[in-house]
Amino acid sequence: MKSQIVTFLIKCPDQKGLVAKITNFFYQKGFNILSCQQYVNSIEDTYFMRIRLNADGTNISKSELETSFLELAEPLQFDWSVNYGDKKQNVALMVSHTSHNLYDLLERFKEGHLDCNVKMIINNHDKLRHIAEMFDVPFYHLPVTKESKKQQEAQVIDLLDSNEIDLVVMARYMQILSSKFINHYKERIINIHHSFLPAFQGANPYKRAYERGVKLIGATAHYATEDLDEGPIIEQDVKPVSHESTPTTLKRIGADIEKLVLARAVKCHLNNQIIVSGNRAIIFPEAGE
Known part of the structure; x- marks a missing residue:
């Protein structure tokens, strides 16, 4: 993947270990985390994250990234989207x-x-x-x-x-x-x-x-x-x-x-x-x- 800023938006039921699992996933894929913002709605027991990544130096395609992320997302019930910042x-x-x-x-x-x-x-x-x-x-x-x-x-x-x-x-x-x-x-x-x-x-x-x-x-x-x-x-x-x-x-x-x-x-x-x-x-x- 060419040098670019990738933004993931994630919503899911709140549960232990989410930050560690998500950030470790991107670390393992070679991304540099630029910012990681999160919010927990305790009334609805829902977790929200916006994470921005620098893709410089990674050797993974968009389809490979999304397929691999699905393996993490599905068991944790993620509702997620990704923007690659390569198109206005x-x-x-x-x-x-x-x-x-x-x-x-x-x-x-x-x-x-x-x-x-x-x-x-x-x-x-x-x-x-x-x-x-x-x-x-x-x-x-x-x-x-x-x-x-x-x-x-x-x-x-x-x-x-x-x-x-x-x-x-x-x-x-x-x-x-x-x-x-x-x-x-x-x-x-x-x-x-x-x-x-x-x-x-x-x-x-x-x-x-x-x-x-x-x-x-x-x-x-x-x-x-x-x-x-x-x-x-x-x-x-x-x-x-x-x-x-x-x-x-x-x-x-x-x-x-x-x-x-x-x-x-x-x-x-x-x-x-x-x-x-x-x-x-x-x-x-x-x-x-």
Whole structure:
């Protein structure tokens, strides 16, 4: 195997000797362990590990490594995945009217702060095409109505699959995705929304928040599931506000928080820092990488 960073994510029932067995396995295969992060959920009796390895100098192929690791994993009931770091993930951004998240992600991508390939922007309106042209990213206008929703989603899926998209980011795509769409990209769709849900759904949430005199503005990024905005939470943040804040200032503050939260969530996914367990996301911090 060529010199590269290999990342294993492991989830299994908690039991004695896991760290020793896992680290010894990689030592025996000639890997240098760069970091080993772990977490035990004592309530559910579940063990989680993220281990990063330097493959420099090893003489084992990917298939040999995975076959050999299975011999360790099966009796210990591992639910695991491996990323070899030799391929950037392909990302699609889906948007409707609002541009702040789109601008922010594209800027971070162009500056090299997101390790991926933004392959396309999909918009159910045609108003943000100029942003795609500004960043030289392919733009696809796929309008949708209540009557054409099924057909439009089929078009989107064909487009994503034909471009080998690894991650879909709903950067304020204001359409409800079908269960078929979501399950086709399970744990590969990230959504962003303000943290007023479920209290202030629909249009003008900041106006209604102002009328209620809220004292916190926040945003939540999560994996999309069939339960709309109730998927595993990846990132959240809040900022205190006061009675002096107007609906306009609340909206501006909310947009700033959304950008940061969404970018962090996307980065965590791209860096293989997340293990989903039920409806919870276990997020390992960056370990010096």
